[in-house]
Amino acid sequence: MIKSRITEILGIKYPVFQGGMAWVADASLASAVSEAGGLGIIAGMNSNGEQLRAEIKKLREKTDKPFGVNIMLMSPFVEEVARVVVEEHVPVITTGAGNPLAYMKTWLAAGIKVIPVVASVAFAQMVAKRGATAVVAEGGESGGHIGDANTMPLVPQVADAVSIPVIAAGGIGDGRGMAAAFMLGAEGVQIGTRFLVAKECTIHENYKQKVLKASDTGTMVSGRTFGQPVRALKTPFAREYARLEAAGATEDELNRFGTGALRKAVKEGDEEGGSFLCGEIAGMVRKEQTCKEIIEEITSQAEELLKGAASLVI
Numbered sequence: 001m002i003k004s005r006i007t008e009i010l011g012i013k014y015p016v017f018q019g020g021m022a023w024v025a026d027a028s029l030a031s032a033v034s035e036a037g038g039l040g041i042i043a044g045m046n047s048n049g050e051q052l053r054a055e056i057k058k059l060r061e062k063t064d065k066p067f068g069v070n071i072m073l074m075s076p077f078v079e080e081v082a083r084v085v086v087e088e089h090v091p092v093i094t095t096g097a098g099n100p101l102a103y104m105k106t107w108l109a110a111g112i113k114v115i116p117v118v119a120s121v122a123f124a125q126m127v128a129k130r131g132a133t134a135v136v137a138e139g140g141e142s143g144g145h146i147g148d149a150n151t152m153p154l155v156p157q158v159a160d161a162v163s164i165p166v167i168a169a170g171g172i173g174d175g176r177g178m179a180a181a182f183m184l185g186a187e188g189v190q191i192g193t194r195f196l197v198a199k200e201c202t203i204h205e206n207y208k209q210k211v212l213k214a215s216d217t218g219t220m221v222s223g224r225t226f227g228q229p230v231r232a233l234k235t236p237f238a239r240e241y242a243r244l245e246a247a248g249a250t251e252d253e254l255n256r257f258g259t260g261a262l263r264k265a266v267k268e269g270d271e272e273g274g275s276f277l278c279g280e281i282a283g284m285v286r287k288e289q290t291c292k293e294i295i296e297e298i299t300s301q302a303e304e305l306l307k308g309a310a311s312l313v314i
Ligand code: TUI
Pocket: 022, 045, 072, 074, 095, 096, 097, 098, 099, 117, 118, 119, 123, 138, 143, 144, 145, 146, 147, 228, 230, 262, 277
């Protein structure tokens, strides 16, 4: 059994968070992860307040275990979802793609555990000073919106800089990655890409097949020009977006081209118009399993590796 401060603080069995993936992380996926002993997280990104409330209700019909909601700070609905999580007494909030300070005081006063996703040491220190419960240090190997640092250098630097628990994210897909994250000073891991192909994950079958077939070099990053780098599978859409960007398209033109692309990938499996967000670890994700199987396989492999590590030293 791998215990850390984060399992104690959150009351979960395994120190494994499921990433709050936009359009993907619904009640079906999050409840399965929580029920299996990890921390399931519902994406608040693609919902308005009432849609999020309905999703929370659905999750609660399936599990009474702790869960989280991810608040994507660039969402047009951020104000209302920030209010609904308080009204619904959500136990844990993670935030992404921006600065959560404007909301943190209210959430903490409501007794919610607040765990911002950070992409730099400075940002981690700032949220720690304002009372964050823990941070997720997310490297650029992750799928979706990413920062400038990668997981291997970012995690130990964040762990050195703050005294609250650090959860590592980006490029972790099995027990080797989890064991390595703990060696870097993390007390938990957040996993997205491997859960894309979970049996309880409701994304379009085309999306799952693309992840299962991806190679080690199967993803690319576009959107750096206007400060919004996003990692996705190398599909016709991602290549065309990168081509337009390199050809000098304006921010407006790129936004128009990209509007609705996440939904098209997740709901329609649209090969041409969809943006299939995905982490670099996809090359290792080879089978569809239940969330319980995924979590138990990863944690038991990490346990064996961490126990066996002493034998490497003479
Ligand atoms: O948020 C994510 N990943 C996401 S959000 C998303 S939805 C989206 N779709 C299209 C374009 C843009 C977003 C898809 N994937 N991960 C957490 C994360 N947060 N990664 C990096 C950051 C981050 C970056 C800068 C957090 C804070 C930050 O600082 C902001 C500041 O104000 O200094």
